[in-house]
Amino acid sequence: MQLNQETIINQDLKENIVIEEIKVFAPATVANVGCAFDILGFALENIGDEMIFRKTSTPGIKIISKGLGNLPTNPEKNVAGVVAIEMMKNEDSSFGLEIEINKKINPGSGIGSSAASASGAAFGISKLLNRNYSTHELIHFAMQGEKLASGAEHADNVAPAITGEFALIRGYHPLDMIVIKAPKNLYCTVIHPQIEIKTKEAREMLPKEVALKDAVIQWGNVAGLIAGLHQSNYQLIGRSLQDIIIEPQRAKLIPGFYNLKMAAMDSGALGCSISGSGPSVFALSEGIETANAIKAAFDKVYFDKGIDYHLFVSAIGKTGSRLIQ
Amino acid sequence: MQLNQETIINQDLKENIVIEEIKVFAPATVANVGCAFDILGFALENIGDEMIFRKTSTPGIKIISKGLGNLPTNPEKNVAGVVAIEMMKNEDSSFGLEIEINKKINPGSGIGSSAASASGAAFGISKLLNRNYSTHELIHFAMQGEKLASGAEHADNVAPAITGEFALIRGYHPLDMIVIKAPKNLYCTVIHPQIEIKTKEAREMLPKEVALKDAVIQWGNVAGLIAGLHQSNYQLIGRSLQDIIIEPQRAKLIPGFYNLKMAAMDSGALGCSISGSGPSVFALSEGIETANAIKAAFDKVYFDKGIDYHLFVSAIGKTGSRLIQ
Numbered sequence: 209m210q211l212n213q214e215t216i217i218n219q220d221l222k223e224n225i226v227i228e229e230i231k232v233f234a235p236a237t238v239a240n241v242g243c244a245f246d247i248l249g250f251a252l253e254n255i256g257d258e259m260i261f262r263k264t265s266t267p268g269i270k271i272i273s274k275g276l277g278n279l280p281t282n283p284e285k286n287v288a289g290v291v292a293i294e295m296m297k298n299e300d301s302s303f304g305l306e307i308e309i310n311k312k313i314n315p316g317s318g319i320g321s322s323a324a325s326a327s328g329a330a331f332g333i334s335k336l337l338n339r340n341y342s343t344h345e346l347i348h349f350a351m352q353g354e355k356l357a358s359g360a361e362h363a364d365n366v367a368p369a370i371t372g373e374f375a376l377i378r379g380y381h382p383l384d385m386i387v388i389k390a391p392k393n394l395y396c397t398v399i400h401p402q403i404e405i406k407t408k409e410a411r412e413m414l415p416k417e418v419a420l421k422d423a424v425i426q427w428g429n430v431a432g433l434i435a436g437l438h439q440s441n442y443q444l445i446g447r448s449l450q451d452i453i454i455e456p457q458r459a460k461l462i463p464g465f466y467n468l469k470m471a472a473m474d475s476g477a478l479g480c481s482i483s484g485s486g487p488s489v490f491a492l493s494e495g496i497e498t499a500n501a502i503k504a505a506f507d508k509v510y511f512d513k514g515i516d517y518h519l520f521v522s523a524i525g526k527t528g529s530r531l532i533q
Numbered sequence: 534m535q536l537n538q539e540t541i542i543n544q545d546l547k548e549n550i551v552i553e554e555i556k557v558f559a560p561a562t563v564a565n566v567g568c569a570f571d572i573l574g575f576a577l578e579n580i581g582d583e584m585i586f587r588k589t590s591t592p593g594i595k596i597i598s599k600g601l602g603n604l605p606t607n608p609e610k611n612v613a614g615v616v617a618i619e620m621m622k623n624e625d626s627s628f629g630l631e632i633e634i635n636k637k638i639n640p641g642s643g644i645g646s647s648a649a650s651a652s653g654a655a656f657g658i659s660k661l662l663n664r665n666y667s668t669h670e671l672i673h674f675a676m677q678g679e680k681l682a683s684g685a686e687h688a689d690n691v692a693p694a695i696t697g698e699f700a701l702i703r704g705y706h707p708l709d710m711i712v713i714k715a716p717k718n719l720y721c722t723v724i725h726p727q728i729e730i731k732t733k734e735a736r737e738m739l740p741k742e743v744a745l746k747d748a749v750i751q752w753g754n755v756a757g758l759i760a761g762l763h764q765s766n767y768q769l770i771g772r773s774l775q776d777i778i779i780e781p782q783r784a785k786l787i788p789g790f791y792n793l794k795m796a797a798m799d800s801g802a803l804g805c806s807i808s809g810s811g812p813s814v815f816a817l818s819e820g821i822e823t824a825n826a827i828k829a830a831f832d833k834v835y836f837d838k839g840i841d842y843h844l845f846v847s848a849i850g851k852t853g854s855r856l857i858q
Contacts, residue, residue: 376753416745428703
């Protein structure tokens with residue numbers, strides 16, 4: 209479908225008839241997972257956006273933004289919109305697409321707000337149009353949205369937002385994604401301080417070079433984490449959740465990061481680090497009781513900081529983006 | 534047991550009665566495994582040293598060297614000897630130890646010659662004296678031998694030489710070793726050009742710093758390799774066997790390395806890289822037929838090079854050091 213500004217913007221809504229409609233849940237995701245910078249992410253079970261996809265009679269793409277954030281409704285500037293534009297290139301121009309985003313994940317939170325929009329769009333449009341895109345194809349579409357949001361086509365949020373569980377991005381040329389099932393009793397606690405960190409800026413503060421000996425320590429931990437997930441070895445997962453390269457840099461951006469980390473570890477967390485590029489901080493634990501104890505401990509640390517914050521506890525999402533209702 | 538030069542060297546053999554004797558097989562090992570520099574190794578099934586351990590009536594440690602290499606028989610300068618000295622510190626001084634090493638792995642080969650001696654010694658002495666040392670304790674003892682051989686207490690050869698299968702060294706402080714079972718149809722082909730590369734020198738040629746983006750590519754491959762091993766996903770193992778940091782440096786030390794690699798890949802190898810610090814080159818494959826085809830291809834590459842070489846095909850060793858006969 210060829211798009212021009214006119215078809216995008218000046219649709220005549222009065223004549224626009226909804227042919228079909230589906231509702232999709234697109235989960236929040238935690239990327240990097242401590243040591244595994246840029247290559248690993250996991251889906252949360254019950255935290256995410258709701259998106260409605262409508263096949264309409266009038267050609268063009270229309271974005272309706274509800275909920276948190278102040279999302280642009282110009283499809284070319286909206287994360288879900290650019291995914292839709294890309295996917296509609298494969299379709300004829302006889303129908304239109306309306307995407308209603310009920311955003312529940314704050315943009316800039318570090319738990320994959322843009323990835324949820326992008327992945328939800330890729331999944332939702334594929335379902336709405338009965339296209340049997342492979343998981344890798346859906347990730348490719350969703351990466352277009354991430355590119356708009358962060359300037360880089362990374363996949364460590366969009367992949368788990370599509371597949372659920374942990375998603376490993378072994379490499380990008382070509383995209384090589386592997387799903388790793390989470391141990392069944394693994395839970396995640398997240399605190400989201402209401403400050404915004406731009407992924408681009410968080411990326412620019414990283415060192416260009418690292419000592420080989422540090423890189424070896426880091427890939428030892430990456431290997432331990434992947435082995436721990438496969439072997440359902442919670443203690444090994446915990447010992448491996450050490451990031452000696454990225455976390456020390458980005459911790460500076462998050463008020464009280466080390467207090468949060470100490471509070472989580474004292475409450476029995478397996479490990480605690482920065483979610484994506486922050487400011488959200490996540491902790492992993494064995495069992496929901498510990499996850500709730502960490503939530504209370506996070507609350508205590510931030511209670512009198514004078515910064516608004518949100519707290520979540522979630523299992524690891526078994527599915528990623530999915531149909532609801 | 535306190536040792537002095539006199540008890541070590543000047544034992545009166547005529548009066549030395551053998552109280553007990555065991556025979557041990559100590560396997561050759563492949564460390565680094567492509568991308569997983571310094572953190573991963575695996576045992577070969579049927580290639581290794583034979584060692585005889587004798588509990589004797591005369592106090593002191595005696596080394597008898599047979600087979601390949603020109604091993605020092607002064608225990609303080611012998612890899613198995615220093616392990617024995619360390620372990621005998623926990624024993625009374627009423628008996629002696631005789632270690633006969635029938636070396637079949639050439640020193641400096643890159644398939645864990647010193648590690649076999651060190652691990653065989655740790656395992657053999659523990660068995661001979663009925664000590665129930667844990668795997669981690671045995672690795673610690675064996676690391677003393679590696680320290681003598683290479684100047685560094687690394688464990689990526691000694692660990693698999695003790696445990697069999699793949700051994701992951703997540704970290705060293707404290708030692709954190711995890712066994713990963715090999716997919717059952719995984720085979721290894723090794724070519725050992727008869728040139729010697731000293732681990733110390735091979736280590737000194739490595740860069741002190743690496744680009745963060747390269748480190749990320751490397752730990753993506755490390756993660757893929759660990760996931761592939763757990764999931765018995767041979768193709769994933771193959772895609773992950775890419776070392777962009779160490780191999781390009783050390784390849785220079787091995788005549789015709791890239792010809793060997795190309796020959797292996799053309800013969801169906803999953804991947805091909807340098808074993809340890811070289812000069813041995815290994816290839817992994819699914820099935821013994823492919824492993825044998827790679828052996829023939831290696832042979833063809835080296836046939837007219839004017840360098841002596843040995844060729845091996847082996848399954849991954851299910852056990853590491855073990856009692857034989």
